[in-house]
Amino acid sequence: MSKIIRIGTRDSELALWQATTVQQKLEELGYDTILVPTKSMGDQVLDKPLYELGVTGIFTKTLDVALLKGNIDIAVHSMKDVPTQLPKGIVQAAVLERAITHDILVHKGSGFLESDTPATIATGSLRRRAQWLNKYPNHKVVDLRGNVNTRLLKLIENDWQGAIFAQAGLERIKLLPKDAIRLDWMIPAPAQGAMLVVAKEEDDFTKEALSKLNHSGTEISTTIEREFLRTLEGGCTAPIGALAQIKDLTVYFEGVVFSLDGKQKIDIKKEVKLSDVKDLGKTSAEEVLQKGGDKLMQEIRNENSTVH
Numbered sequence: 497m498s499k500i501i502r503i504g505t506r507d508s509e510l511a512l513w514q515a516t517t518v519q520q521k522l523e524e525l526g527y528d529t530i531l532v533p534t535k536s537m538g539d540q541v542l543d544k545p546l547y548e549l550g551v552t553g554i555f556t557k558t559l560d561v562a563l564l565k566g567n568i569d570i571a572v573h574s575m576k577d578v579p580t581q582l583p584k585g586i587v588q589a590a591v592l593e594r595a596i597t598h599d600i601l602v603h604k605g606s607g608f609l610e611s612d613t614p615a616t617i618a619t620g621s622l623r624r625r626a627q628w629l630n631k632y633p634n635h636k637v638v639d640l641r642g643n644v645n646t647r648l649l650k651l652i653e654n655d656w657q658g659a660i661f662a663q664a665g666l667e668r669i670k671l672l673p674k675d676a677i678r679l680d681w682m683i684p685a686p687a688q689g690a691m692l693v694v695a696k697e698e699d700d701f702t703k704e705a706l707s708k709l710n711h712s713g714t715e716i717s718t719t720i721e722r723e724f725l726r727t728l729e730g731g732c733t734a735p736i737g738a739l740a741q742i743k744d745l746t747v748y749f750e751g752v753v754f755s756l757d758g759k760q761k762i763d764i765k766k767e768v769k770l771s772d773v774k775d776l777g778k779t780s781a782e783e784v785l786q787k788g789g790d791k792l793m794q795e796i797r798n799e800n801s802t803v804h
């Protein structure tokens with residue numbers, strides 16, 4: 497076909513797996529493609545907690561710039577890492593069918609879960625940290641940064657009992673330990689397990705190609721979850737989870753915001769007909785804000801700004 501689609505991606509093993517998946521699908525449709533791996537700022541600064549870096553979109557910014565400069569035609573992202581507001585000129589071109597959404601615990605013997613022994617669990621995510629502390633108040637949660645491979649290595653090297661990951665990520669790079677424990681009770685990050693492909697707004701050729709990869713069910717679910725996040729967050733990193741599942745023309749939505757220490761929790765559950773999902777994410781977030789979520793979000797903003 498008339499042009500080669502240049503696929504921008506981070507250079508971690510997971511990102512490359514995701515980009516290669518998109519590449520294969522485009523090639524199957526007869527498009528010519530080339531992979532362009534790039535290091536992102538989020539992958540370079542590993543010695544600080546993510547939320548202290550103070551920028552949202554730290555994993556996506558480098559690729560956004562490459563896209564807007566015309567060095568690549570599309571960028572493939574883990575959708576949960578992408579800020580809810582895309583930069584001007586960049587549009588959502590496809591959401592691929594979602595993999596498993598939930599988090600899992602990789603551990604070195606899980607006996608500690610059934611006893612009162614204090615344990616140390618590692619995660620760099622405020623959402624996982626708050627939910628873990630909510631369920632296991634006597635545990636300690638330590639920060640863990642780096643791509644999936646780095647985090648697994650750090651778990652082996654350190655004196656921690658376990659670390660939390662997205663199951664989808666570990667499965668994709670074939671590093672999911674057999675005895676990892678599925679955390680069904682933990683609400684995932686909005687759009688966890690989904691891949692997002694973005695393109696330039698004016699690039700009709702590429703947008704047309706990508707539209708063939710879009711999975712509408714996943715697009716609907718992730719739109720609801722990200723609307724929930726966007727309505728709540730107001731530009732701050734907060735422990736927010738959201739999951740919209742579609743079964744037999746019904747959407748089952750669950751959204752939650754926690755205090756940073758996990759002690760407070762405000763959640764919402766909704767069951768809505770698929771034909772009525774318009775604004776579901778937004779109205780659910782507004783209900784959470786009314787139920788005390790606005791106060792909680794304000795506290796989180798204050799605490800986040802005193803951390804650094």
Ligand SMILES: NCc1[nH]cc(CCC(=O)O)c1CC(=O)O
Pocket residue numbers: 574575576577644660661662664665666687688689690691
């Ligand atoms: N924040 C890093 C990140 N971004 C996407 C995934 C995994 C794949 C996904 O959730 O879509 C991961 C790793 C993890 O959370 O353990």
